Amino acid sequence: LRKIGIIILCFVFTILSYFTFVSAEKVFHSDFQPPQTSAPNEEQYRLVLITQELETPFWDKVSSGAIEQAKKEGASLEVWGSYGNNQEDFLKKIEIAIHSKMDGIIVQGLDTEEFSSLTKVKAASSGIPIITVANDVPIAESLRKTYVGSDQNLAGKMIAKQLLSDMGISGKVIILGESEQEYHQQQRLQGIQDVLKDYPNVKTLYAETTDTKEQVIATTQDLLNQLPDVDAFIAVNANNSGAMIQEISRRSQVEPYHIYTFDDGPESLSLLTQGKLDGMIEQSPEKMGELSVNLIMKWLTDETVPLNMDGYLTDIRIVKATNM
């Protein structure tokens, strides 16, 4: 009996040893170590990409392109910005970037006084190069080093031509613009109007709206009332296309209308795949990101000084709903 007792005790001892060992290993061998502190890497260029429209498909692509390129160039890059066209927040980010003494700022152009003063006075006086991306601002206003993005004028022209080929050379077109017209929108509008003015049978109605959803809906309603037999819509600001189509579809079928917009709105792509949009200008956001980082690095390393002030244009093409 005593022997059995001892054997059981030994058995228990072995089991306990095992568990204790396992437990001790877990306790004293933690699998995650805190990141090692290190001296700041002064060599690395610190770049920042600032946009007004974070986490839209278009800007996600720009950021991913930029981040990819930054990795290749060995620079550290962060994407900052505001959500949903919050200008105040956007400007604050720019100011912080300047005060944080970034080596370079890649920014979505904003054609406002505050933007100009920030870029012109503060950034320039701190010696921080600024490149605008996707949306341009006039050179004189911003003292930007260069612009990377699509030729907005050309984009306008392409969309107008597409409209003509789809609709024919006669019809009524509503062009929905923005009351606070930004530089790139002006260029687009310019492009559209440049093409359409040669076709006297194409009647255009230009309306302006603010960028709140309610306002867009109200304006669309108003326009439909004014021009019930309209044939086509062009949303100069892609952000407004969603609300606009929603309002149209409340009135009648969307399909008979020719509706066009650009790809830099959050809903553009999904609307196109649903067939609600007839055509969309597709830009090359990844390319923009890549190129902007590439150029700013060239400027910083004195490889290409000065940069082409007119800007570096990226490809654009039109995507039709039927192509999808």
Next chain:
Amino acid sequence: MNTIQKKIWTLATVVLFIMVSIWLAFTHYNQKTQNQYNDILQRYLIMNEVTSASQQVITDLNNYLLNPSLANLEQINVSQEKIRDAKYEVYKLVNAENEFALTNYINLIDSFIETTNRSLMFQSEEEAEASAKEFSEATRISKYISEMTLTVIDTELKTYDRFYRGIIEQSVEFKKLGIWLLLLIIVSLLLLTYWFSLTITRPVQQLTKAANELSKGRFDMQIKVESNDEISFLAKTFDHMRININNLISEIQQKAQLEHELQQNKLLLKESQLRSLQSQINPHFLFNTLNTLSKKAYLEGAEETSDLLVSVAGLLRYNLKRIDRSVTLYEEVIVLQQYMEIQKTRFTDRLEFNMEIDESCLQLQIPGLTLQPIVENAVIHAIEPEEDGGSIWFRILDGIEWVTIEIEDDGVGMSEDKVKQILEERLVETEGHSTGIGFSNVVKRLRLFYGYEDVIHIESKEGRGTKVVLKIPKTRRIETYEKAPDSR
């Protein structure tokens, strides 16, 4: 030798070692966790320090702009120094994951200091408007700093999230470890104590058992203890004692045996003396009378009668003298011859006595009056009852170690019972005419004298005679017999 003390020390050391190592491990772990917590807290405190320092600078700057006194300027310098210190502390927090954010943060602090300095400069140049503008900018940057602090803390939390969770898991696991360890120690101590107590108690038990046996009087069991400590030493000594006691006891027993034998010897002597005293009413008178009778017979010409009387007198004298000491075989043979002469006169031609004696053996020592009673016995049993008489043979034969004395008759013989009776020294009823000393007395004395049982041997069959054989060793074994009577 492994002492019990050493064993106890070993056990205590092992227990102590376990306790100390566990204590060390726990302390080490505690210290480690404490350090981790300290580091974490330190990080957050440093960041918070930056925010509060920058706000302090703003407050002081504001005070100075409103009231440009030297004391306020001093105050600004102090708070600026503080924020610089805080900035150097922030430098230490930089790691791969927060490098970008922290660099921004540090630069923001630099910008802040620069802006405040600019504001002070404009103030000293009395450009109030520019100074105010810089001040408002500084205020804004201060706000950014506090916002940035929150952001950095936020990223910090994200970066360290797994680490913090790891710490929590570890502490949970640590509790479990404590329980396991406790159980393990309990079990191992049980085992250890069991083993340890066994090494001490088992030998003690064995010893106790041995002592018990000893106390019951069993001295022949060997005491064996399987251990290598003091108990084994004790057991060895104990065993030694046992052997000594054993020897002592056997010695005492031997002595008692001897004493007993001596006592018996004395008793026998007394008995034979008593017998002889009973039979001699003034033996000297009888002896002298016999001698006178012998002379008288000789003078009267009866020479045969005279010789017979001389023999009777010699036998009487020998009987008186020789009972209590050893004599030579020669003397015994002479007495035997005298006795036989008397008997021949009595039985004439009915008795035929043949003697074969090896002369070289006659110097052998032998107890007095041993042969005569045996021959007498033969005469009484073999010759007396037979009308035709009979023959008695007496032989002394030399051997290598032994001298053999044979007394043989051709009488009626003895029953086995009787032979047994004689050899067992029981009293045999003597029949009438003996000279006094019984057969059994002779047997006893012979055995005592030579110290062994087989000194006498009787071959007898009823109707075919009796043969008594004495085997006498040429060298005596026990000497005590001689000395004892001398002490009288």
